[in-house]
Amino acid sequence: xxxxxxxxxxxGQELVARISDKPTGLWATRLMMDHPEIVREIHADxxxxxxxIATANTYAIHHDRLAGTGAEARFEELHLLALGLAxxxxxxxxxxxxxxxxxPLGGSYKAELAPPSAEAAPLYAEIVALQEPYVDxxxxxxxxxxxxxxxxxxGTRATEKPVWLSLSVDDEDGTxxxxxxxxxxxxxxxxxFAPEAVLINCSRPEAVSAGLPVIAGMGRPFGGYAxxxxxxxxxxxxxxxxxxxxxxxxxxGPVEYADFxxxxxxxxxxxxxxxxxxxxxxxxxxxxxxxxxx
Numbered sequence: 400x401x402x403x404x405x406x407x408x409x410x411g412q413e414l415v416a417r418i419s420d421k422p423t424g425l426w427a428t429r430l431m432m433d434h435p436e437i438v439r440e441i442h443a444d445x446x447x448x449x450x451x452i453a454t455a456n457t458y459a460i461h462h463d464r465l466a467g468t469g470a471e472a473r474f475e476e477l478h479l480l481a482l483g484l485a486x487x488x489x490x491x492x493x494x495x496x497x498x499x500x501x502x503p504l505g506g507s508y509k510a511e512l513a514p515p516s517a518e519a520a521p522l523y524a525e526i527v528a529l530q531e532p533y534v535d536x537x538x539x540x541x542x543x544x545x546x547x548x549x550x551x552x553x554g555t556r557a558t559e560k561p562v563w564l565s566l567s568v569d570d571e572d573g574t575x576x577x578x579x580x581x582x583x584x585x586x587x588x589x590x591x592f593a594p595e596a597v598l599i600n601c602s603r604p605e606a607v608s609a610g611l612p613v614i615a616g617m618g619r620p621f622g623g624y625a626x627x628x629x630x631x632x633x634x635x636x637x638x639x640x641x642x643x644x645x646x647x648x649x650x651x652g653p654v655e656y657a658d659f660x661x662x663x664x665x666x667x668x669x670x671x672x673x674x675x676x677x678x679x680x681x682x683x684x685x686x687x688x689x690x691x692x693x
Contacts, residue, residue: 403664403689406498406624406672407445408682410456412647414441416678425468428459428477432470435484441679442488446495448679449686450672453489456481457530458502458540462522475529482533498563499534501526501551503541507601508567510544510578516553523554536561539594541601543567544578545585552592563670564589565598565624566614573602573609582613589617599623601674604651604659611666622668625659627651627676647676653684660685664692 411427417437423429431438442453460478465471482497489495504519505512513519527537537555539562542548548564555562566585569575574582589597597614599607604625614621629646660671671689673681 401669403692404452404622404670405450405682405686405689406452406670407442407450407454408624408673408677408679409626409675410438410441410454411458412627412675413678414438417441425464425470426459427456428464428470431456431481431484432473432477435480438481439484439488442485443491444679445682446488446492448683449689450495450682452496452498452536452672453485454498454500454538455485455530455534456500457526458500460526461502461504463504464506478526478529479533482530486533496535497533499527499530499537501537501539501555503543503547504550505547507541508543508577510542510547510576513544513547513550516546516550519547519550520553523551524557527555527558531558531560534560536563536595538563538565538598540565541567543576545576545580545588547578548585549588552588552594556592561595562592563596563598564592564594565600566610568599568602568606568610570603570606573599573606573611574613577602582610585614586617589619594619596620596622596670598670599625601626603628604656608659608662608666611663611668615667620669622670622672623663624672624674625656625677626674627656651676653681656681657684657688661688664689 414430485497539551567577597617597619599610607623607625627648629648
């Protein structure tokens with residue numbers, strides 16, 4: 400039986416669900432600043448549900464995201480806070496791995512706003528050097544365009560830790576990145592940089608299902624972790640947008656989501672989990688089914 404790695408679910412939306420604070424452009428970073436104990440609690444709940452990896456809440460801790468918020472000088476402090484909270488939950492659980500989240504520059508789903516790869520690379524390299532002593536692996540998350548992914552991979556060249564490349568695909572056509580480029584166009588990057596795994600994340604599960612056969616041919620372990628949004632509205636792509644612009648699906652409970660994950664595993668996926676709107680109950684159902692397979 401092939402071993403299945405179970406990721407955690409979405410930190411940001413789980414924070415929104417548990418905290419009544421009004422969302423801001425800093426999203427999960429602001430909520431972590433104000434309620435660090437809830438971040439630790441969420442990591443703990445995902446571990447208890449069966450996740451083997453805690454993805455540190457560092458997705459949006461970029462200089463460009465912090466600019467103009469009054470938190471610019473807290474860049475390093477916030478990374479260390481997020482990593483420490485994940486480590487505390489892991490230690491209390493008695494095991495597990497920590498992944499350093501490397502989110503997209505310029506904002507989610509907006510590859511056209513990301514700096515060119517040559518400019519992005521040193522920004523990612525700075526984060527990698529900061530996180531490396533504390534993580535077991537890195538996940539480049541929600542890479543929505545080829546050059547955006549290239550910049551992230553260039554920024555991870557110096558690390559000896561495993562790097563997973565996770566791509567976000569078009570919700571209506573999972574064989575294309577959100578930039579409109581073919582998902583298959585990422586293959587030269589995979590051949591050049593040799594990430595340990597290739598994933599699809601933060602897209603509708605139907606789109607993940609369509610995209611997995613493409614990345615399955617890239618010669619790396621692969622998998623997916625979808626979101627539970629109805630649609631990514633155009634207004635969310637604008638600067639300063641907040642998550643209250645997005646609605647959660649009502650047809651994607653733990654059982655329904657795990658049905659998708661079952662199909663992904665059937666396609667050969669060995670790394671599965673959840674993104675935004677996928678909580679501990681979803682991960683627990685995935686864990687139950689994976690255990691039933693063994």
